Amino acid sequence: MRIVCLGSGNVASHLAAAFKKAGMEIVQVWSRDIGHAAELAIALNAQAINNLELLDKTADLYLISIKDDAIENIVLSLQGVKGLVVHTSGATSIDVLKGLAQYGVFYPLQTFSKQKHLDISGVPICLEANSEHAYELMEQTASAIGARSDRINTAQRRVIHLAAVFACNFTNHLYHLANTILAANNLQFDLLKPLILETALKVQGELPIDVQTGPAVRNDVQTMKNHLELLNGSQELQEIYECLSNSIKKTHL
């Protein structure tokens, strides 16, 4: 399998590395920024390009991992290719690829950072395709890198993407807010690490609604009042505290 990567960000880097590890060949990496393209291409032993006219039109798979609003433009440069073209965006319809011969969405439901190695096995990849043939190709590709695949249409993928914002992006920001609360009192973020990990481990086997703890679920009014006083210096933190505590109470009481 010969692959062209369009994009060189977090998702492209992790997927391309997994494809390479599975014995596939990355032939080109395109990025608007040739430096970024080169950085990834060197690691993959591929050609770096920033000019779409140089695109290899004979690859088996074109992987588009770029900003959502730039996908449409890239697709124009792929007109006429026979290979499978996929994008990796949770929030973008499959229809942005319409007009191509074989296409689909290959959306890995995971958070990728360049600096952190990640084992892709077990990661759910949400697949949607314009034909059964294309779907089977994508399923084989997911399976080759050890990932799990799920048949997910565009409407479902949008819902999953939204749920992921709550479960990952908002959660990470709460970790950051906890750190600011500690740092303002010269306390180390290290203290919270085992707690953060256990909170995530718990819901691997239980539903979160069944393992909710804390003052709001106990309706411990005095502790919540004390917490709001401690947050006196920040209206923003007070609002978040009240907003989430009220939602917990609404769910449980």
Add this chain to the structure above:
Amino acid sequence: MRIVCLGSGNVASHLAAAFKKAGMEIVQVWSRDIGHAAELAIALNAQAINNLELLDKTADLYLISIKDDAIENIVLSLQGVKGLVVHTSGATSIDVLKGLAQYGVFYPLQTFSKQKHLDISGVPICLEANSEHAYELMEQTASAIGARSDRINTAQRRVIHLAAVFACNFTNHLYHLANTILAANNLQFDLLKPLILETALKVQGELPIDVQTGPAVRNDVQTMKNHLELLNGSQELQEIYECLSNSIKKTHL
């Protein structure tokens, strides 16, 4: 070391099991509800009581793990004991134990569920004591169960407890909200589990502010607008979405 447990909830159960495993003897378990006391006492080969007049006054350690507002009352029954008396509450001052001979706070910074086994090693235990002698005893006890201990005063402990609400309680509730979003569309919570775990693993080695992802940190206005439309049926979820997205933008942009 002979220990009396006052309380039979999540924290009491996990700590008592760790003490027992470390070779200490649990002599009594008190709970207002004799059924709850008996359930834990049987596992520990201890006596279950629900009458405070039956308290063994000769134990080396009294572990108070009950609702914050009930601690004061229990302390009245412990007047005159020579052993070390500790409570495990993050939100309660050490002063609630004043008047006793040896006392302190033994606050494990972790989330405990009865149904889930937890390895206590590596859990930070926040210690505060009324004397150096009591502090050393508590430090040895923490070390005997393989936990890490940190010297934390009452004011610091309150801050840590508040930060833990953000990092654990609110986070778990966000997992639940993500699940409700999925469930309303007949999608399984299983899909999110690798993402949730990776989000928590990432901040074991990086600061959360350095690994923030998602539409808010990219200021991807169109995606955020689409998400709010998807949440059309729930004003509560829309408010949480806006509140946290605004906070992310304020932090990063």
